[in-house]
Amino acid sequence: MKLVSKISLRYLLFSFIALIVSIPVFYVILQHAIFNSVDESLQQHEEAILKVLAKKPVAQYNSFNDNIRITLTNQPVSPARLSSRNIFIQDDQENVTYRILESVRNVNGRNYFIHIRKSLIENTDLIQSIIGIQVGLLIVLLTGLYLINRSLSHKIWKPFYDTVGKLKSFSINSRKTLQLPRSDIQEFYDLNTSLEILSKKAVALYNSQKEFTENASHELQTPLSIILGKLELLMQTSPINEEQAELINSAYNSGLQMKKMNQTLLLLTKIENNQFLTKDDIHLQQSVKSCVHQFEDFAVQKNIKMVLETKGDATIKGNKYLFDIMTGNLLKNAILHSASHSRVNIISDNTEITICNSAEEGSLNKEKLFVRFQKQNNQKPGTGIGLEIASKIASIHNAQINYQYTDNSHCFIICFFQKDILSENESVSADIRNDI
Amino acid sequence: MKLLLVEDEKELCKNIISYLKEENYLCEIAPDFKTAISKVESYDYDCILLDISLPDGNGLNVLKELKANKKTDGVIIISAKNSIEDRIEGLNMGADDYLVKPFHLSELRARIGAVIRRRRLDGNKTIILNDLVIDTVARTICVGNKYLNLTRKEYDLLLYLGINKNRVLTKNAIAEHISNGEVDLFDNFDFLYAHMKNLKKKLTEAGVGEYIKSVYGMGYKFTV
Numbered sequence: 001m002k003l004v005s006k007i008s009l010r011y012l013l014f015s016f017i018a019l020i021v022s023i024p025v026f027y028v029i030l031q032h033a034i035f036n037s038v039d040e041s042l043q044q045h046e047e048a049i050l051k052v053l054a055k056k057p058v059a060q061y062n063s064f065n066d067n068i069r070i071t072l073t074n075q076p077v078s079p080a081r082l083s084s085r086n087i088f089i090q091d092d093q094e095n096v097t098y099r100i101l102e103s104v105r106n107v108n109g110r111n112y113f114i115h116i117r118k119s120l121i122e123n124t125d126l127i128q129s130i131i132g133i134q135v136g137l138l139i140v141l142l143t144g145l146y147l148i149n150r151s152l153s154h155k156i157w158k159p160f161y162d163t164v165g166k167l168k169s170f171s172i173n174s175r176k177t178l179q180l181p182r183s184d185i186q187e188f189y190d191l192n193t194s195l196e197i198l199s200k201k202a203v204a205l206y207n208s209q210k211e212f213t214e215n216a217s218h219e220l221q222t223p224l225s226i227i228l229g230k231l232e233l234l235m236q237t238s239p240i241n242e243e244q245a246e247l248i249n250s251a252y253n254s255g256l257q258m259k260k261m262n263q264t265l266l267l268l269t270k271i272e273n274n275q276f277l278t279k280d281d282i283h284l285q286q287s288v289k290s291c292v293h294q295f296e297d298f299a300v301q302k303n304i305k306m307v308l309e310t311k312g313d314a315t316i317k318g319n320k321y322l323f324d325i326m327t328g329n330l331l332k333n334a335i336l337h338s339a340s341h342s343r344v345n346i347i348s349d350n351t352e353i354t355i356c357n358s359a360e361e362g363s364l365n366k367e368k369l370f371v372r373f374q375k376q377n378n379q380k381p382g383t384g385i386g387l388e389i390a391s392k393i394a395s396i397h398n399a400q401i402n403y404q405y406t407d408n409s410h411c412f413i414i415c416f417f418q419k420d421i422l423s424e425n426e427s428v429s430a431d432i433r434n435d436i
Numbered sequence: 437m438k439l440l441l442v443e444d445e446k447e448l449c450k451n452i453i454s455y456l457k458e459e460n461y462l463c464e465i466a467p468d469f470k471t472a473i474s475k476v477e478s479y480d481y482d483c484i485l486l487d488i489s490l491p492d493g494n495g496l497n498v499l500k501e502l503k504a505n506k507k508t509d510g511v512i513i514i515s516a517k518n519s520i521e522d523r524i525e526g527l528n529m530g531a532d533d534y535l536v537k538p539f540h541l542s543e544l545r546a547r548i549g550a551v552i553r554r555r556r557l558d559g560n561k562t563i564i565l566n567d568l569v570i571d572t573v574a575r576t577i578c579v580g581n582k583y584l585n586l587t588r589k590e591y592d593l594l595l596y597l598g599i600n601k602n603r604v605l606t607k608n609a610i611a612e613h614i615s616n617g618e619v620d621l622f623d624n625f626d627f628l629y630a631h632m633k634n635l636k637k638k639l640t641e642a643g644v645g646e647y648i649k650s651v652y653g654m655g656y657k658f659t660v
Contacts, residue, residue, distance in 0.1 A: 218516060221516040221537050221538060222445055222448065222516065222537065224537075224538045225445075225448055225451075225537045225538035225539070226445070226447040226448055226451060228538050228540070229447075229448065229451030229452070229455070229538075229541055230447075230451060232451075232455065232540065232541045232542070232606070232609075233451060233454055233455060233541070235603075235604040235606070235651075235654050235655075236455075236603050236604055240654075242652050242653060245651070245652050245653035245654050246653045248653075248654065249606070249653045249654050252606060252608070252654075253608065255538075256608055259538050263518055263536075266518065267518070278521070297615070297627070298615075298627075301626065301627040301630075321520045
């Protein structure tokens with residue numbers, strides 16, 4: 001729900017309740033006021049009658065006016081009693097509310113029963129029209145308020161929505177800080193300036209962190225070269241006993257692992273820095289084919305059968321070198337993590353590249369899959385950055401790598417978004433390699 | 437053979453020189469850009485190992501200078517930069533090879549050998565190791581006048597071992613060499629053992645002595 005509608009809804013709800021409550025209250029108050037004035041006029045009328053009654057006979061009143069009835073009575077004197085009553089009027093065929101004053105008065109030694117009544121029909125009409133007008137006015141007021149609110153909210157909130165839009169498209173590794181328009185509304189001005197400061201800080205932090213990784217990896221290369229070289233030289237010395245050989249070898253292997261890690265980190269930083277600018281035409285099916293070909297030896301080594309199936313012929317724009325690294329990393333993982341004598345299925349069509357291998361230990365943890373150094377199995381070699389690199393490369397190529405666990409196999413699917421595909425042709429071919 | 441080592445890191449120079457000392461190469465060191473330029477101008481080298489990032493300049497300019505003076509010294513770029521662009525730039529400028537730090541010294545030795553062989557004017561592109569004759573152009577190996585029937589991998593293996601003769605080569609360095617750098621794929625070196633076994637068998641069948649020896653825990657050694 002939008003903030004505006006939330007606020008408007010509160011306003012409307014309040015207005016509605018106010019309206020519901022105010023109408024009967026208003027009605028009651030109005031009626032009370034009318035009764036007061038009618039009662040007053042009835043009492044004045046009575047006084048006037050009493051004055052006249054002292055001089056003239058009763059009959060005259062009763063004959064001309066059916067609203068006044070004066071009769072002689074034996075009842076004791078009583079003060080004026082006021083009441084409302086519905087009376088059926090024969091002529092109009094309807095009930096009319098009357099306000100009635102009844103009293104017994106002593107005039108010139110005789111007791112008179114005085115009954116004066118006054119129709120409230122005009123007053124009821126008045127109340128009705130007043131309330132009608134009030135309701136009408138309120139409705140006009142509310143609709144007006146609502147419309148003004150809405151159009152204003154569009155205008156007033158525009159900078160806010162602009163800011164949100166910019167925030168959505170803001171990417172920390174684009175190296176650009178957030179540029180937001182100046183707003184003359186204090187809140188938005190504050191919001192925009194704080195966001196700009198925040199983005200500047202974030203970008204600076206991100207850059208310095210990236211630089212650190214880059215520098216650290218770079219600076220490590222030289223000492224690492226020296227260490228590895230010295231170990232290699234150490235191996236050439238003699239005599240070396242078994243114990244020494246073991247020690248040298250394990251130091252050497254750890255050094256190599258570090259070298260691999262370092263180079264992978266450097267590659268990752270470079271990808272993140274968008275340092276791969278060249279764009280080539282990549283023929284999807286052909287590239288996958290040559291990648292599969294490249295890994296044939298390793299598959300043979302593990303007695304793994306690679307089955308490549310290509311459909312169609314699509315070309316995308318991208319960096320060939322990176323593309324090969326991405327496909328290679330996924331293929332490498334597939335071969336590395338499948339049992340020997342199993343199959344690795346590769347399907348490449350115009351929108352997807354699917355690489356499936358048999359799973360040994362159930363589904364992988366999806367959340368941690370593409371995160372740096374999250375090795376799911378510590379027994380296997382690898383730096384733990386391969387998948388992150390693959391997914392970074394995919395995102396540069398407007399693609400996405402999804403993971404599925406189906407039929408006891410791990411499937412990694414590179415999905416290319418249609419708009420990037422330059423050309424497509426339909427043709428199906430299957431290619432079975434390493435049929436051992 | 438004259439070698440120029442353009443590299444500012446002293447220890448790295450020491451490593452290289454010490455590994456190459458068995459060959460009778462004459463190694464000179466240029467620790468900075470200025471020295472490198474003056475040395476390149478005054479002398480001819482068979483092979484120049486060129487580091488790109490020097491304290492006072494870009495190593496690639498040494499290469500430019502060489503090419504401007506129409507010198508034909510072999511050049512191997514040794515760089516910490518491992519991007520395809522740098523590699524292409526270096527090779528386009530006329531370098532013979534591009535090696536990324538950190539590298540195996542045995543790999544460097546093999547690359548130097550290849551560059552020097554390629555540049556040899558007398559057309560002698562063979563390597564002779566006792567009774568083994570390796571023809572690097574035809575990529576064949578013969579014993580006496582009999583050709584050994586080797587696979588591509590076995591040839592690469594034997595050449596690599598032969599050119600680094602009398603040195604211990606680590607399994608990793610060999611594996612990396614024959615698999616173009618994709619060693620981390622293997623959980624073990626079974627594939628290397630398999631190739632090695634086949635190679636040894638073929639050598640024995642051809643009546644060649646036991647040149648290849650495994651060195652416990654570390655790797656292999658080709659002893660002549």
